[in-house]
Amino acid sequence: MKRKRVAGLFWSLVVLSLFGCRGFHALNHDFQNPVDTSSRAIERQQKKVYEIDGIFADNRFDGARLNNFSQLDSNRYQVDILPENEPINPSPWYAFKIWSEVPRDIQLIINYDSVQHRYRPWLSSDGLHWQQMDSLQYRLIDEEDLVMNLSVDKDTLWVSAQELQNSHSVEKWCREISNRPSVDFKIIGKSLLGRDLVRLQIGEGERHRKPTIVILSRQHPPEVTGYFAMQAFVEELLSDNPLSDDFRKRYQVLVYPLLNPDGVDMGHWRHNGGGIDLNRDWAYYRQPETRNVADDIVKTSRENKSQVILGLDFHSTWYDIFYTNSSEVRDLRRFKDYWIFGMRDILNEPIRERSSEPQSPVSKSWFYSQFGAVGITYEIGDNTPRDLINEKGKVSAQEMMKLLIFND
Structure with missing residues (x-):
């Protein structure tokens, strides 16, 4: 009899363990417009210093994109910028360093092969402090390739599609703000190629039963302006004022500032190390980045x-806009x-919004389907x-905090 009771207890614990583990995993979702997110091969750029006629071009840093460097004539040179794989969203990211043994004025053509130019060039002398290039110093050829007039010498000139914000920059920012008492820093998993997936948890006091807001960023590597907005948003939540102080006592916030560290550090146009758009992988989580983040959100909550x-996913596109779900939440x-x-009232400017049903495996649909939450x-x-x-x-952080506190 005693042996039967022990066996029964053993199997009860096994069942509880199985259900408990399952309870900490995000559900699969059959969206109306599915996307196959099985890994696909990527084309890696060769990391090297190119040298032609005393002029050097370098892609040996995280976030670089430079696939070839060639000379066209005595003072015209070309860099080739190619995607990690295709088909792909036309977001042709480029970033490289260039210098010369002797001072020279050159024309540098950025060739994208088959897509149109998108990003205005930014310049830096140290990779940390950036200034947008004077528009008089560059022009487009047939709306596709970019021609820049550059003065180069022995000092390194950094050229990039946006200010460089690689995984090291992001983690540095995270660790700095995690020194505040209301912020916890955690590595919640690894990317496909072994880079850290980091999380910030914001809140004060007991976390039990506090409503949760989730913030995502950098699913797509070139989308630096969205990352900057996320930083400003998060830093406002941490401000020392009555509104932010009260908010942190009532709510908890989970921040995943860099979902695609492989793509960012490899200078990808769009995809992760598995050659996939992570913001199409919120149904079956075939990529480890979405799997780790989705499971961590479910587990923590x-x-x-x-x-x-509420889930907010920060991105960049041609203009400012909010994509929302048309389905109402409880x-x-x-x-x-x-x-x-x-926001419109305070900023005193039009704000675009486009609403749709949550039918595709993107994050805003996932927040609605997984939690019945607002996804934006x-x-x-x-x-x-x-x-x-x-x-x-x-301002968007302030308006969110006001609405949530007054709705509480």
Whole structure:
């Protein structure tokens, strides 16, 4: 009899363990518009220093994209910028260093092979401090390739599609703000190629049953302006003022600032190390980045017995816009309407919104399907002025906090 009771207890623990483990995994979702996110081969750039006639071009740093360097005539040179694989969204990221043994004025053509130019060049002398290139110093050829007039000498000139923000820069920012008492830093897993996936957890006091807001960023490597907006948004949540202080006591925030560290450090146009658009992988999580992040959100919310009520995914595109779900949620009804109205009122400018049903395996659909939460894709324009990005990030955080506190 005793042996039967022991056996029964053993199998009960096994069943509980199995269900408990399953409870910490994100559900699979059969969206109406599925996407195959099985890994595909990528074309890696050869990391090297190119040298032609005393002029050097270098891609040996994280975030670089430079596939070839050639000379066209006595003072014209060309860099080739190619994608990691195809088909792909036309977001031709480039980043490289260039210098010369003797001072020279040259023309440098950026050749994308088959897509149109998108990003205005940024220049730096150290890879840390950036300035957008004077528009009088570059022009387009047939709306496709870019021609730049450069003065090069023995000092290194960095050229990039946007300010360089690789995985080291992101982790440095995360560790700096995690020194604040209301922020915890954690590595929640690894990317396909073994880079850290980091998380910030924001909140004060007991986390049990606190409603949860989730923030995502950098699913797509070139989308630096969205990352800047996310930084401003998060830093406003951490401000020392009555609104932010009260918010941190009532809510918890999970921040995943860099979902695609492989793609970022490898200078990809769009995809991760598995050659996949991560923002199409929120149904079956075939890539480790989405699997790790989705499971961590589910695990953390269930351990704390808290409800995810809002998910914001920061991106970049041609102009500022919010992509929202047209389906209403049980909690936070009309949140997006009041939130956008509040931002429009304070910023005193039109705010674009485009709403659709949650039918595709993107993050905003996942927040709705997994949690019944509000899901919003927060897009910033490629060329939105940096001071306006900072202001929008700050104001959008303030308006969110007001709505959530007054709705509590």
